[in-house]
Amino acid sequence: MITLKINGIDVAVEKGTTLLEAAKFYGINLPTLCHDDGLTPYGACRLCVVEIGTGDRTQLVSACTYPAEQGLVVRTHSRRVTDVRRMMIEMYLATCPSSKTIQDLASKWGVSRCRFEVKHEDCVLCGLCVRMCAQQMDGRAIGFVGRGKNRRITTPFDEKSDVCRLCGGCMYICPACQSRCQGPQERSPICNACVACEPPCLVPWDDMKCYMDPCVWCEQETKRKLLAESKVQE
Amino acid sequence: MDVDKIIDKYGGKRRYLIAILQDVQEEERYLPKEALCRVAERLGMPLVDVFGVATFYSAFSLVPRGRHEVTVCVGTACHVRGSRRILEEFERRIGVRAGCTTEDLEFTLETVNCLGCCAIGPVVVVDKAYNGEMTTGRVKGIVDRCREAAKVEAS
Numbered sequence: 001m002i003t004l005k006i007n008g009i010d011v012a013v014e015k016g017t018t019l020l021e022a023a024k025f026y027g028i029n030l031p032t033l034c035h036d037d038g039l040t041p042y043g044a045c046r047l048c049v050v051e052i053g054t055g056d057r058t059q060l061v062s063a064c065t066y067p068a069e070q071g072l073v074v075r076t077h078s079r080r081v082t083d084v085r086r087m088m089i090e091m092y093l094a095t096c097p098s099s100k101t102i103q104d105l106a107s108k109w110g111v112s113r114c115r116f117e118v119k120h121e122d123c124v125l126c127g128l129c130v131r132m133c134a135q136q137m138d139g140r141a142i143g144f145v146g147r148g149k150n151r152r153i154t155t156p157f158d159e160k161s162d163v164c165r166l167c168g169g170c171m172y173i174c175p176a177c178q179s180r181c182q183g184p185q186e187r188s189p190i191c192n193a194c195v196a197c198e199p200p201c202l203v204p205w206d207d208m209k210c211y212m213d214p215c216v217w218c219e220q221e222t223k224r225k226l227l228a229e230s231k232v233q234e
Numbered sequence: 235m236d237v238d239k240i241i242d243k244y245g246g247k248r249r250y251l252i253a254i255l256q257d258v259q260e261e262e263r264y265l266p267k268e269a270l271c272r273v274a275e276r277l278g279m280p281l282v283d284v285f286g287v288a289t290f291y292s293a294f295s296l297v298p299r300g301r302h303e304v305t306v307c308v309g310t311a312c313h314v315r316g317s318r319r320i321l322e323e324f325e326r327r328i329g330v331r332a333g334c335t336t337e338d339l340e341f342t343l344e345t346v347n348c349l350g351c352c353a354i355g356p357v358v359v360v361d362k363a364y365n366g367e368m369t370t371g372r373v374k375g376i377v378d379r380c381r382e383a384a385k386v387e388a389s
Contacts, residue, residue: 140280145289156285157267163280 006071019064020048020065028076031105032177034126039135041065051075086111095121097189101175114189129170137169237269248277253322264298272339300335300342305359308345311352320356322374
């Protein structure tokens with residue numbers, strides 16, 4: 001067994017466990033777009049970033065590909081991590097505002113604006129469908145094609161593949177092709193329907209304060225703050 | 235089939251995929267669909283992986299290339315020394331836009347972002363031969379020489 005510290009608590013996990021699995025096992029949920037329990041880790045979406053190390057020498061790593069190490073100090077919801085994560089969610093919003101998964105992430109993390117040019121892509125290149133096809137369906141019908149900004153997922157020669165059995169596994173697992181809430185929509189990359197919802201964590205603390213998901217403590221703190229502000233205004 | 239000969243040369247091993255594709259590209263001046271299918275079949279690889287490699291590298295092409303490949307460097311150093319004008323001159327003389335092949339499959343005109351020899355810029359690579367300190371005046375000569383070489387081959 002390997003012992004390490006996640007958000008200040010000592011935890012013990014089997015050798016070979018990734019930080020993401022360890023965090024999940026201890027009830028800390030990290031957002032991901034490219035991870036699935038039945039597929040190999042890929043590290044494409046970077047949303048599962050965590051801060052490792054102590055003092056000034058901390059670094060950000062993707063939890064899904066980083067193996068647990070003896071004595072490692074991990075922080076999953078530090079201010080640095082939260083800032084980076086929210087920035088990435090904002091960029092995902094600009095890439096794919098029509099995805100419910102991404103809209104849900106945005107409202108959960110309190111991303112209320114999108115400062116980038118909206119692209120309306122139908123793919124975030126998370127590679128889930130490619131791994132689903134190869135590892136679970138034993139198909140190998142689709143894959144990454146091209147390079148750089150021309151990289152995309154398709155079948156060879158963009159034709160119907162001989163090895164594709166039309167199982168639909170790729171569509172089942174895709175985080176981008178589930179359309180967003182069909183409420184009254186403004187012309188905005190942020191889904192309107194969730195604007196009224198209060199994000200669970202408005203205040204980025206330096207560390208996670210409680211292990212409820214969503215974190216209740218800070219929500220109450222926020223409410224208390226808002227209440228105090230309104231009283232001052234009165 | 236030629237592709238089989240090439241694959242045999244490399245012992246039909248998967249790790250030589252890129253080498254095999256390079257040889258096919260050399261021979262056919264592009265990667266025909268049948269060749270990619272054959273390579274995938276012989277190496278026991280999924281076709282999509284072979285296709286992924288073939289589309290990843292700019293050295294490979296899925297459409298036929300011209301007999302003469304002209305590559306104009308438009309990197310920073312060459313750009314400030316006027317490679318844009320040279321590219322335009324090539325486009326005019328050859329009659330195709332950058333990235334295209336002439337209809338008679340004589341020329342393919344490409345651009346590249348740096349060749350690593352900025353000291354002799356602007357650089358133009360014609361059939362793997364580097365031509366440094368290029369001027370618009372030399373373009374005509376180069377194109378004519380390529381055309382004549384083709385005529386000699388034909389006769």
